[in-house]
Amino acid sequence: MRKQIVAGNWKMNKNVQESVQLADEIVSNVKDLALDNTRVIVTPTFVNISEVVKVAEGSNVEVAAQNMHQAKSGAYTGEISAEMLTSLGLKTVILGHSERREYFGETDAILAEKVDAALANELEIIFCFGEVLEDRKSDNHFNVVESQIKNALFHLPVDAWKNIVLAYEPVWAIGTGETASPEQAQEMHAFIRKIVAAQYNAEVAENVSVLYGGSVNPGNAKEIFSKEDVDGGLIGGAALNADNFIALIKSF
Numbered sequence: 001m002r003k004q005i006v007a008g009n010w011k012m013n014k015n016v017q018e019s020v021q022l023a024d025e026i027v028s029n030v031k032d033l034a035l036d037n038t039r040v041i042v043t044p045t046f047v048n049i050s051e052v053v054k055v056a057e058g059s060n061v062e063v064a065a066q067n068m069h070q071a072k073s074g075a076y077t078g079e080i081s082a083e084m085l086t087s088l089g090l091k092t093v094i095l096g097h098s099e100r101r102e103y104f105g106e107t108d109a110i111l112a113e114k115v116d117a118a119l120a121n122e123l124e125i126i127f128c129f130g131e132v133l134e135d136r137k138s139d140n141h142f143n144v145v146e147s148q149i150k151n152a153l154f155h156l157p158v159d160a161w162k163n164i165v166l167a168y169e170p171v172w173a174i175g176t177g178e179t180a181s182p183e184q185a186q187e188m189h190a191f192i193r194k195i196v197a198a199q200y201n202a203e204v205a206e207n208v209s210v211l212y213g214g215s216v217n218p219g220n221a222k223e224i225f226s227k228e229d230v231d232g233g234l235i236g237g238a239a240l241n242a243d244n245f246i247a248l249i250k251s252f
C-alpha cells in the first residue's frame with residue numbers, strides 16, 4: 001500500500017533559530033499522532049539542515065533537502081552533493097521544483113543527471129513537475145507533464161521506482177492562492193499513474209505516491225487529499241507555520 005506524505009518545502013525561508021523552533025513545534029505536535037501510513041517530511045534550507053536533523057532525531061518527522069548538484073564533488077562553488085546530504089543522515093531530496101527550473105535553468109536533461117546521482121547515493125527523490133498557465137489554457141498540460149516525467153525518469157529501471165515520489169505542482173497554483181480543483185488534481189494524478197503503468201507496469205503505478213502541490217492550506221487539503229490518486233501534498237507557504245502544517249497532516 002502506497003504511503004501518504006505531507007512534505008513541507010520551506011524554500012528560502014527561516015533562519016537557523018526560526019528553523020529549529022518550527023521543527024521543534026512540529027516534532028512535539030506530531031509525536032502523539034498515529035501516523036501508520038503517513039510520512040511527515042520537512043525540508044529546511046541547506047545551512048539549517050544539520051540543526052533541524054538534531055531536533056528531528058528519534059522522532060516521526062523526516063528531514064529532506066530541497067535540491068542537490070549532480071556531480072560527485074569538485075569545483076562547483078556554492079553547490080551541495082548527494083553524498084553531503086547522506087552524510088547528514090538524509091534519505092530524501094526534492095528535485096525538479098518549478099522554481100529550480102524557472103530561476104536556475106534546470107532542464108529535463110540536468111534533472112535526469114540529478115536523478116541518477118541521487119539514486120546512486122541511495123537517496124529517495126520527490127520529483128516535481130507541472131505545467132504553466134498557458135499550457136493549462138491551451139489544453140497542453142497533459143503533454144507537458146508527460147514529457148517532464150518521461151525525460152527525467154523513464155530511463156530508470158523498474159526497481160529504481162521504489163525510491164521515487166512524484167509531486168504534481170501546476171506552476172499557476174504555486175504561492176498564488178489559486179489551487180487546482182480536487183477534480184483537476186485527481187484527473188492529472190490518474191493520468192500520471194496511467195503513463196507510469198504504460199512505461200513500466202500496473203504495480204509500479206499503484207505503488208508510487210503522487211503528491212499535489214500548489215496553495216494547499218488547512219481549508220482545502222481535506223478535499224484534495226481525499227481524491228483517490230492524491231497521496232498527500234508538497235506544501236510551501238502553509239508549511240511555515242506549525243499549526244497549519246499539523247492541520248494538513250490531520251487532513252487525511
Ligand SMILES: O=C[C@H](O)COP(=O)(O)O
Pocket residue numbers: 009097169173174175176177213214215216234235236237238
Ligand atoms: O513546494 C511547494 C510548492 O511550491 C507549493 O508552494 P505553496 O504551497 O506555497 O503554493
